[in-house]
Amino acid sequence: MHASPLVNRAAVASWASIVGAVALALAGLLFLLQGEISTWVFALVVIGVGSLALWVWWAPGEFQAWLAGRQTQYGTTSILVTILFVAFVAFTYVLIDRANLTVDLTSRQKYSLNAPTLDAIDRLEQTGFRVRIVGFFSRTKLREQEAADLLLRLYEGEGGDRIEVEYIDPDERPEIAAQYGYQPAYDGQFFLSVLASDGEPIPGSVPIYLGGPNERDITTGLLTVASAGSFKVYFTAGHSEADLAQIEATGISALRTSLTGQGIIVEPLRLLEATQTGIPEDASAVLIIGARARFTEQEVQAIDDYVQRGGRLAIFADPPLVDVGEATLTNTFLEEGSPFSDYLWDEFGVRVQPAVVVAPDLNLGNQFSPIVAMIASHDILTGFEDAQIVMRFARPLELVSAPDARQGQYLREPLLYSSEGAYAEFDLERMTGSRPETILDGEDQRGPLLLGVTIRRSLEFQQEAQPRIVIIGDSDVLQNDYVSNFAGNNVLWSDTVDWLTGFSQAVRFAPISDPTTLALVVSSQQRTTIATITMLLLPGIVLLAGGVVWWYRRR
Amino acid sequence: MLKQQVGYSLLVGLAAVLIALLMLDDPAEQQALFMQVRATQQNQQLIVIFPELRSSTQIYGIEVLDVATGQDVLLMRDDQGLWYAPEMPDGQAEIPALQIDQPFVESAVLAINLLAAEQQYEFEPDDRSSFGLEPPAYRIRFVARDSAGVSYAPVILEVGDANPNDTAYYVWPQGGTHLYLIPKPTIDSLLRMLSEPVQALPTPASSALKSEVTALLL
Known part of the structure; x- marks a missing residue:
């Protein structure tokens, strides 16, 4: 009596190596997706490590052959190159992100400041005013803050040292919220302060209420300051x-x-x-x-x-x-x-x-x-x-x-x-x-x-x-x-x-391009869907295709 | 062979460049950014303030004080676990357990078990006035014991202003290093002990029952 080839030690060890690799890959993907070591991530890591250990224990020869084999050497090189390439891309992204470099490729220049806004910023510079745009965002409005920041960074970048942007959690800084006459309806809204030479708001000055994060209201506020003294x-x-x-x-x-x-x-x-x-x-x-x-x-x-x-x-x-x-x-x-x-x-x-x-x-x-x-x-x-x-x-x-x-x-x-x-x-x-x-x-x-x-x-x-x-x-x-x-x-x-x-x-400022606010706020559900497709589904398909090819060639 | 060595050398060189660039980056700034993100993530979850309190029966004494008016309510549990109001010098008269609205007090005390903060902040004593804690609007003191019957040290919660969005109160456990933002309904259920009578109004049913019992005893 011979044992079935599917159930002998070598076959089990071979399957364990596959299961271990897949489990570790899945654990990595899940960790990236969830951002924490959840029960599933932990379980997959345990399964992965356990399976690989089983493989090494039951088929040490295969493991040694894998380590010493040409395929492994080439594979290791490929993995190293891949890791370095991913690291290089990620690092380049971080550098570009910090440099605040943006290129608006939309046909209507939706994500660029309009020419009247640039004029308003020039006028502000000519009049010598320094301003601070203050946005109040409580913890429930963090997504909106991220979206608003896309626009505010354009102002900050264009205004140089003339325009500062600051975000304040009214719950954390109630005394500052009170200085601005904050009310519950102002969560997610912006104000404008004119700064003195010491970089603080001019004592006794009343902050200008701007409204939501849109170019029309913010530029109107800048024009109001730039026009100070004209009337x-x-x-x-x-x-x-x-x-x-x-x-x-x-x-x-x-x-x-x-x-x-x-x-x-x-x-x-x-x-x-x-x-x-x-x-x-x-x-x-x-x-x-x-x-x-x-x-x-x-x-x-x-x-x-x-x-x-x-x-x-x-x-x-x-x-x-x-x-x-x-x-x-x-x-x-x-x-x-x-x-x-x-x-x-x-x-x-x-x-x-x-x-x-x-x-x-x-x-x-x-x-x-x-x-x-x-x-x-x-x-x-x-x-x-x-x-x-x-x-x-x-x-x-x-x-x-x-x-x-x-x-x-x-x-x-x-x-x-x-x-x-x-x-x-x-x-x-x-x-x-x-x-x-x-x-x-x-x-x-x-x-x-x-x-x-x-x-x-x-x-x-x-x-x-x-x-x-x-x-x-x-x-x-x-x-x-x-x-x-x-x-x-x-x-x-x-x-x-x-x-x-x-x-x-x-x-008054009438934007030439699309006057709507930047519609970049995605819901939690939409984020999960995007993450699932890009981090699980697409890599999963590639992995599956690779597995099928490997299986086919092995046979 | 030479090709492979050159390839490896290039890869190692690239890795060294990346590591050097990362080292040139300001680690303090990176850490601050990381901590900020981490704090933001933590802020999305409720923070249970007294996780060791698993049941309202662990609390055996509670006092709610309106600091501005001096109005004060003190309640203690008796041996049967029922609430009564002890007599206080220059304060409330004694109210026996039978006359206390037990469900009302229990629901108020339950709020202490449920105390969970939307946010917490590092607290410096200099910040007291910013949060309406100089002086606080209310003081809530309670004593509790663990499941083995060992009493914890009394806890005093100072309740300050409502937050600007008017959804929560700033609460500071006296001597603590953190200030908590606790949803209004939770604190309001405790403060109801000041605005609503803790004494149960006699109902016709209970009066009739009392008469019946008295007659039987006689």
């Missing part, structure tokens, strides 16, 4: 106007903060002095907020000169009575028959009426704090037509119904309206003294009342001088607590400045 807004002084330095809830300091935060310069303007020199040429806009005294004819003339050369003006006017129960009517700004009131009517066909808006039906707490009921379609407040705008002691406006030739040069666009239930109380004397009262009578004007209007030249784009004016019948609409608490008030302010100065147009 200058003047606030008139000398007529008891609202004080920009007042930080209380009823102050308007938030307006200064919002402007300076965008790099817009804020300056006071004494109109009395401007009557000699004229309103400065560098004025992007002149704002009159909460004036209490009438403007002189010379001051009105200075304003007219400014407007006629294409100046931009905003007026936030309060009624003659600025609080209930006051002994007298204290506000003479734009009072009937005053030079400025007459100028606004004669030139533009707009009158700020000597009345107080009373809103019994739609108000915030009392009938003298009307809530704007309707926002007309306009560039100002676009997209915020349903936002709540709250006023306090508002003054209704009147538009000319049949404009003469002079008034006809201008286009008057109503912006804000009160509710239908509101009315304009003209008998303000009734509200003075110790027992103020107001009732709707025949002399009062019924709502909806016009509370805001914009004025510009008809066929503006054909005109050389393009003046723009905004008139709002309230200054409290801009006070700190209203601007902070009501989105409508906030947007009314920012859009008004924007419409007047054209700030957004100057810093």
Whole structure:
């Protein structure tokens, strides 16, 4: 009796060598795939080593022959060459990766910075600003951070020492997150800080919120910084106007903060002095907020000169009575028959009426704090037509119904309206003294009342001088607590400045190539699939094919 | 033969060049990178803070203190394993085990067994204020024993601010070298002992049963 050749020691040892080699190869592949020594990897290594040991033990002659054989020598050389080649490729990859070398081979240059971005970076360099782009990514957003970094590295590479990029885990650095006004929705979003000479953010400066990792938002932020100082807004002084330095809830300091935060310069303007020199040429806009005294004819003339050369003006006017129960009517700004009131009517066909808006039906707490009921379609407040705008002691406006030739040069666009239930109380004397009262009578004007209007030249784009004016019948609409608490008030302010100065147009960036973000985020499932195909399936097929050939030749 | 030697020499030379290039690379930087990747990988897993606590019955005393208001709840287990509130000087009055809402307290105490952190950070005492631990908002103290009945040293957990994403609290075990970020629901279930009464409200059923038992005893 002879044992079957399939079950004798030599055959078993021969099979063990195959099993051992395959098991070790599989263990290596699994380790690369999983990144850890899992139970399977460990088991395969044990099987591999055990099988090879069995082979060496039961067939030492075959093992020695394998070691000394030509095939082994050539095989060893091949393996060495392969290992060295793989190491060389890997090392070259690491060097290229560190050198931050990228070549965009997409037809639309999807992974390259657009020319306007490169211009923005040049402008940044010329103005001497150094900036830090700070991205907040918590541990749940690490994949997004990797994807965002592809874009941010382009900025960093192009900006040299002018642009730094930093990623912060808000959970690990809550104190820095607080400095940036971090909120949960900002996870995965970017901010921009302007750096001082010591490489730290300028003390007291407000970081600019950029948004997500896309070229449009980041470049807009860079342009905002590069444009710093190009825009200058003047606030008139000398007529008891609202004080920009007042930080209380009823102050308007938030307006200064919002402007300076965008790099817009804020300056006071004494109109009395401007009557000699004229309103400065560098004025992007002149704002009159909460004036209490009438403007002189010379001051009105200075304003007219400014407007006629294409100046931009905003007026936030309060009624003659600025609080209930006051002994007298204290506000003479734009009072009937005053030079400025007459100028606004004669030139533009707009009158700020000597009345107080009373809103019994739609108000915030009392009938003298009307809530704007309707926002007309306009560039100002676009997209915020349903936002709540709250006023306090508002003054209704009147538009000319049949404009003469002079008034006809201008286009008057109503912006804000009160509710239908509101009315304009003209008998303000009734509200003075110790027992103020107001009732709707025949002399009062019924709502909806016009509370805001914009004025510009008809066929503006054909005109050389393009003046723009905004008139709002309230200054409290801009006070700190209203601007902070009501989105409508906030947007009314920012859009008004924007419409007047054209700030957004100057810093807006429209990418030429694909404006979408870099779509390189792959899910965990997709990663596993890719890894399985490239690390298991493809090598597996090669291995299988080799095994089949070897088996066929052996037979 | 010569060809083979030349080939081997070339391979060895190439290997030497690669090794030299690798040696020229900054090993400290490489190690930092490696540690960063490793930390990131570790951060993906929850870290169990007290793995030696396998059952809530191992905990036999717990105290939750609102540091700002001074409101304090202290509960101990009696011989039967039931929770009771001992009298505290200038503090809570004694509440016997029968009047304690046992399931409510057990579920709260279970949270200690389940304490697992989303992240952990090296903690320096100077960092206390950054995480709302100067002073902490709450202090949670508990005593536990192992399965052999040997007591561990009391543990005091200082609970600071919620994280910026408002999903977890910063928690520092007093004297520890690490700060933990623990999901809000876990800590909130412990803090409920301050906001909700630990005393069980008498139900009609339990009152009736009590009367029945009393009548039988008489």
